[in-house]
Amino acid sequence: MNPLRLGAVAFLAALGASGADAPQADALRALDASVLTTEERALHALDLRRDMQARVAEVNRRDREAWAALKLRADWEKFVAPRIAALRKSLGEFPPVPAKVPTHATRTVEGEGFHIECLVYESRPGVFVTANLYLPTQPPQKMPAFVIIHSHHNSKTQSELQDMGMTWARAGCAVLVPDQLGYGERRDHQPGNRQDYRYRYVSGLQLSTIGDSLMGWMAWDTMRGLDVLLQRASIDREKITLLGSVAGGGDPAAVVGALDPRFTCVVPFNFGGPQPETRYPLPADAEATFNYHGSGSWESTRNLRLSGRDGFLPWVIVGSIAPRRLIYAHEFSWDRERDPVWRRLEQIYAWQGATQNLAFATGHGLLSGRPPEASHCNNIGRTHRQRIHAALERWFGIRAEEYSKPLPAEELRCWTPELRAQLKPRPLHELYREQAGAQAEARAKQLLALPPERLRERLRAEWEPLLGESAPAANVRAESRGLVNAAGFAAEKLRLEVERGFVVPTLLLRPAGTGGRRLPIVVCIAQQGKAAFLKERASELATLLGRGVAVCLPDLRGTGEVALPGSRGQQSEATSLSATGLMLGQPLLGARLRDLRSVLRHLRSRADVDASRVALWGDSFAPLNKPDFTDPLLGEGPALLAEPAGGMLALLGAVFEPDVRAVLTCRSLLSPGWLLNSRYLHVPHDAVVPGVLRATDPLSVAALLPPESVRTEEPVGARNTEADPPVRGTVVFDREERQLRLRPHQDRATAGYGDWLASALLR
Secondary structure, X not given: OOOEEOOOOOOOOOOOOOOOOOOOHHHHHHOOOOOOOHHHHHHHOOHHHHHHHHHHHHHHHHHHHHHHOOOOHHHHHHHHHHHHHHHHHHOOOOOOOOOOOOEEEEEEEEOOOEEEEEEEEEEEOOEEEEEEEEEEOOOOOOEEEEEEEOOOOOOOOOHHHHHHHHHHHHOXXXXXXXXXXXXXXXXXXXXXXXOOHHHHHHHHHHHHXXXXXXXXXXXXXXXXXXXXHHOOOOEEEEEEXXXXXXXXXXXXHHHHHHHOOOOOEEEEEOOOOOOOOOOOOOOOOHHHHOXXXXXXXXXXXXXXXXXXXXXXXXXXXXXOOOOOEEEEEOOOOOOOOOOHHHHHHHHHHHHOOOHHHEEEEOOOOOOOOOOOOOOXXXXXXXXXXXXXXXXXXXXXXXXXXOOOOOOOHHHHOXXXXXXXXXXXXXXXXXXXXXXXXXXXXXXXXXXXXOOHHXXXXXXXXXXXXXXXXXXXXXXXXXXXXXXXXEOOEEEEEEEEEEEOOEEEEEEEEEEOOOOOOOEEEEEEEOOOOHHHHHHHOXXXXXXXXXXXXXXXXXXXXXXXXXXXXXXXXXXXXXXXXXXXXXXXXXXXXXHHHHHHHHHHHHHHOOOOEEEEEEEXXXXXXXXXXXXXXXXXXXXXXXXXXXXXXXHHHHHHHHHHOOOEEEEEEEOOOOOHHHHHOOOOOOOOHHHOOOOHHHOOOHHHHHHOOOOOOEXXXXXXXXXXOEOOOOOEEEEEEEOOOOEEEEEEOOOHHHOOHHHHHHHHHHO
16 A cells, blocks of 8 residues: 555554753743744634635636636537546546446345346445336337436435336336445445434545545446446437436436436435525626535535646536536525526537527525425435426426335345345455555555665655645745743744745754754654644653754644634535635645645745754654544544644655655544545545645655654554554665665664654764
8 A cells, every 4th residue: 555564563652751851841832832923823823714715716717708608519618628637637537447247136026016136236346236127017119218416315216216216216216325335235334314424524534645536437327227227228319317416416316427327317306506505696797706616515526626726627527518408406495597507508508509408497485494385305306306307208208106105124135145245345445445455565665676866756746736736935924922031942933924914933952052043854744733832742842852853833824823714624614615626636745745845945044043053853743543443424423533644744745845754644644545544534634635645655755765763652543542553653765675664663762753863964
């Protein structure tokens, strides 16, 4: 999975802090780390929010201008083609299309005028999809076909899905209703009465690490489901409808419809235009003020990575379905007269000469209302199906009469013990890890054979596209906010403006009595910021100062003193802003690396810092989950989140900055591959970089630094628990084998962080 070979060494248990507190430790703990005023802190805590809002507004401005410039069908086709190509690329790597999809029929359930086949099909090697196929008892020579994507509320057996399957099967159609990734019989976590949305979120994050996406895997499963239907000669290829349910089903339906022209009709609910959360009615100036880009959230299928940067906004995806048949569908009341996306769709279909192929479906009431005044549904309700039935009868001659006799979920099960024993389905995180692992191992072996300068170039070349803009600011504006003299050291407070709209409050600690000497320096990074470093690591910082090493404590954007208010969990604003950043092509880890590199640029300009002797210390003070804790389901209490970004930033800083001589990571991930060592993942959204496992492990920087200059302490895994057995050691580059190895600590003398960092800088 990564170039680090741990071998068969039993790691020593935690050794504790080294030595007694230096005389300065109490003074460090008592030091007020604040750089900004109360008003400034309140202002700059929202820097990320303002920046994302401004970037989204710019995308919307460009989109409005681009739309206004389109006058003809040829203009539209030239506009849309590269955007859909970018959409496909953003979803990840698809495997080759199989000549035939392996399919197993495990049982048949008889009904009144229909029967249900329970299927298991293999959409990609080792990935099995459970699906119910509804068929008429007396099938016509050519059958219209449906594929239905369920919502994020429920799996394939929910009653509305059964209603649709039975209704259209009785009307002479084939209807395939598969379980989506992690749902129903594909559920890969604890059982419960309802779906755990957190698991859908985790699936998206873990797929992101290997450069794929939840949307991409859902789309692939759906397209292979169509293959399963088309393997039957009786399917009418001119009458194939894809329906995407409310609450997360319409998103993949629109994407699949854009990518797979075999679907001749697409019905995506709540995607492309106003959402259930959107103000109703729309303002009169909606054409000029509507947020075509959208905003990020925990639901990754609603905020596609790079969509803002590369222009495949939701309305573009839906519009690309033209001139095929489209039913633009909404769960609640829809402001048809003011909806600017509807106007665009009408124009696109007019350019295509296919206005007869555009229809709509709508509900009533508002999201905040309760039934019956609001048309809430789990997937697609009977109210919503009225207009769908009318359009399908007009287009395809399908005359359907609603039928509802839902069966118990157990009767629609697809897996049997015998088939499970034969196919041996595996947990998804193992498949993700396996997919990325072999490539990563081979790539690391190849790169570690390169000479140091070539290796650094390759590491940078692999990481730069993943991180977005990470180059340091050309001009860092530094403002001193005062000097505090304490026992044995001086603390200078600095306000560093690293770019317009972002400041990095920084504390610079220097030993007393050093005169004008240029000092080696350790830069300390943690999500909790400089105040937490002073509280938790005072003894080690005092050791550094006592050995003549300066310490720099910056609060990078969104951390420490300028952290966003609120939690950092699944449904937090922090997740929303991080997801929006991915839409715009700027992972927050890359932006924070830019801040770190800007801080280093400022330090190089100072007469009291020896810029040729820099160490980076990435740490976390987030509490750990107990090794035996039960991963909670939705509504049963949150798990504690790890904060591994400090360690990752320290390693990446050493990759991009050749002055760095040593790296220490604490309570970070030993390797990005550890994000896949469990089916659960308890890290913040902004700690994950899409495609991280397709780049060489940043631990490879150990091959560029002096021997034994990269050290890891107490790394955590995906569940935010300490490794078992505990891991403590120095990463060394075996030059003969061209491999990285972990040399575990053998005695307490190696445990002191301050002594180790000082020795690395002063050797």
